[in-house]
Amino acid sequence: MGILVFISVLLVAACGLIYELVAGTLASYLVGDSVFQFSTIIGTYLFAMGIGSALSRYINRGLANRFVWIELLLGVIGGFSSALLMLAFAFTQGFELILYALVLVMGVLVGLEIPLLMRIVRDRYQFRDVIAHVLTFDYLGALGASLLFPILLVPRLGLVRSAMLFGLINAGVALWSTFLFANQLSATRGLRAACLVVLCALGAGMAQARQITATAEDNIYADEIIFARDTHYQHLVLTRFKDDLRLFLNSHLQFSSRDEYRYHESLVHPGLAAVPAPRRVLILGGGDGLAVREILKYPQVESITLVDLDPEMTRIFSTNPMLTKLNDKSLLSPRVHVINADAFPWVDSNTDNFDFIVIDFPDPTNYSLGKLYTTAFYRAVSRHLSAQGFVAVQSTSPMFARDSFWCIAETLKQAGLQTYPYHVYVPSFGEWGFVLAGTHGYVPPKSLPAGLRFVSVDGLPALFQFPPDMAPLPMPANQLNSQVLVRTYENDWKDISH
């Protein structure tokens, strides 16, 4: 009998620790700042355990009954805590409130457990043995749980099911206790019935866990996540809603499959169609292969060199059926050469000439990316431009980041190029801007490849007109030693986002 009691202690201790770890991990996942989350959750939890211990002295009658009820309550609350928190984050504003309320309640209940249990068994042993044994198994349980959690539970079961599994164990201990302490219990049959109800509920929860997680995540990311990966360089998320695929890099939207043709046609055709007999094309960035798809519409183009930092990115866009459908398997074309390299050093060391160059980098959100929007970079790029050639640069939004857009245009100008800024409307982005640059004058093309959905010969001149709210502003050029663009960009977006 003795050992069975102490195994209960071990299991109870393990459950208590798991709930705490689940709360901390979930808060870190969802809100971030893991140090803060773990610190405050551990603190709150321990504090609540103190409250529980203090409260235990007010429980004077029916110790065993109350112990069973506490276990059941913990089983339910702890077991469903993870699912509840996920749904709370997805559907409510008060995630933190619910988080700390749950932690507090669970802590109080866990704090009650051990004092009650010690008092239940104190008549059977000497006081010092009770203390020694209970504490020994308490610590052992905590050790087991803390090892299981990161090694087995999180990777194999996930947070929702881990919590439920331990809820089941809690309820199991409750049921087991009705037999262990049968002689100290009243209304035993009712208790056992309650135990069974809780066990069934948690069992059903386990079976439905995947659905719960999916529901919550769907709501967190608006659309269903069909692909998420941390590559060496970035966090890559692909979502789908009906037939709309969206790619996010470090949570910045890169394209929506519904309107990306507007973006990519505009990035490529105004420039490329104006180059007489383009043979060689270079793309910097653009690992999604969508700009390549547009360029492949020119049969004269013999070779397309795509330089993208992230091999994962180009691999996924070469192999995933959904994505290759979107880019028409462009990256698999024999005319395309994919090079995974950092753009600036590559541009510096390569000596080839190109008739058209596409620069399609993420917006200049940090100093590292900012280097790719400097006079130094554009000078290096322009050395690769053939006499008839043009460069097309994605240049963020002239509407939302007007200073930044004109800063990029000025930078290209001070790098010694003639510039031709233009803009288009891409619904998922809003007004978007590009700068076409070259060493000679630009005349809009008189013909375009067949089958374009947005860019047209008649519509081209209008793209180069800027209404007053996006009109040019005097801006300094962006240089490596000033990085004015990164600061400008931050200010631009600070004004309009929360």
Place this chain on the structure above:
Amino acid sequence: MKLGRRKFLGLGSAALVGLSLKSGKKIEGSFVNDSFQMGHLLRGRAGFPAARRIEKFPVVIVGGGIAGLSAAWRLRKRGFTDFVLLEMNAQPGGNARWDENEITAYPWAAHYVPVPGPRAEYVRELFEDLGVLKNAQWEERYLAFSPQERLFLYGRWQEGIEPAIGLTRKDRDQFQRLENLFSKFRKSGSFTVPLELGRSSQFQYLDRISFSDWLRQQGFDSRLLNWYMNYACRDDYGALASDTSAWAGIHYFSSRESEEKGPLTWPEGNGWITRRLLERVGANIRTSQMVDRITQTRRGARVFAGDTEYRAEFVIFAAPTFLAPYLLVDFPQLQDFVYSPWLTANLTLDRYPESRGAEPSWDTVFLDSPTLGYVDAMHQSLRTHVDRTVWTVYWALAEGAPAQNRQLLLEKDWAYWKEAILHDLERVHSDIRQCVSRIDIMRMGHAMIRPAVGAIFSVERRRLRRLNDRILFANSDLSGISIFEEAQYRGVEAAQKLLKRLHG
């Protein structure tokens, strides 16, 4: 019972978020480029081999630091190639030495040159030669990338080294008033780079007191202001403000008005300039040639190094001038040449430490640190994604007497300095020990000349500068401050003087 469990819960969870104390990653490293032994050999004057060979050159340059290399550069540029440069170390460069590993090149000492003003003609000429200055434009990729500098104070980061947060009204007023004073000195035209072109007796009184005394006299008692002034003196002179001539302290702030946001820098610091100079004059250089004696004759000089006697018409002595009494017969002991001991360390990092929201900068400084902070060699990389890097930690042993600190440099082992450096970095980067895999340390007993009180207008210095004998002195210590521009100026000037005499 709660206490025990609390502890346990704490540790268990901490392990999950990566706060656990890992059992100390192994950090390799050693002392490198030690030259104590050679120096002490000279002092002992023991056991130098007799010369077995005689070689004749019209000109011998002793010392392959920036002064010597610049003299060589000027000679060759003027079409004079019949000379040899003797360098004691295996690697030329002196305070512009560098090294590289599989990650990047990195500096061993000087790591930048402020964008030269219009009066630094020789520096501008050199930079035009090296492609740093093209069509009156400074090459962008050689200017320090933004963000350049950051300071850690009160648990926070700020951009720039001059303290800008946590200032009281009084602090602000004093910074402003001091800047106004510096601005006046700047306008006087007496504080120039190179020194020679501006120095006037009008401000000689400033060379008679220490910088800290001058600040006190002017009523500057702000703690932050004094920290910053001390930082500047430690950084450029390896000395505290109380051991620095007020003239030199003022010069630091009043000698430059930049036409472009700089400074000029490279991954290997001024080692980049050394490399470019070696491409131009390398053929004339012999390394690991320790000169042990120089004698003057009626029509020239003899330079003894190893088993060779070099017979020259002229010698440019570009090595630190404190060596002259050991090398030259009957050379008087020097009084006005005090040198600051330094230590630099190159740390190989397998990853950057957690930055707590601050953008990695070129130069990082901690308020109230005994060190001068560190410089990130990968900052000048053009890559957008950098995993590994090398940091150069600078440490001028300014507190206390130089001789005592040289003793300290000699006595303490590598592990002592490694721990001292990690402790300092740990105050700001708590996970630094998990990032560093190697620490190499270079000890320099006489790293740079110290512009102590009286050094700038020293009569002894002036005499050596004006000497127009068979032996011409060219080290930057003749100027009294140890900066690239002075070394280069002294080297080029010596070469000019010599060319004039050679060609009559």
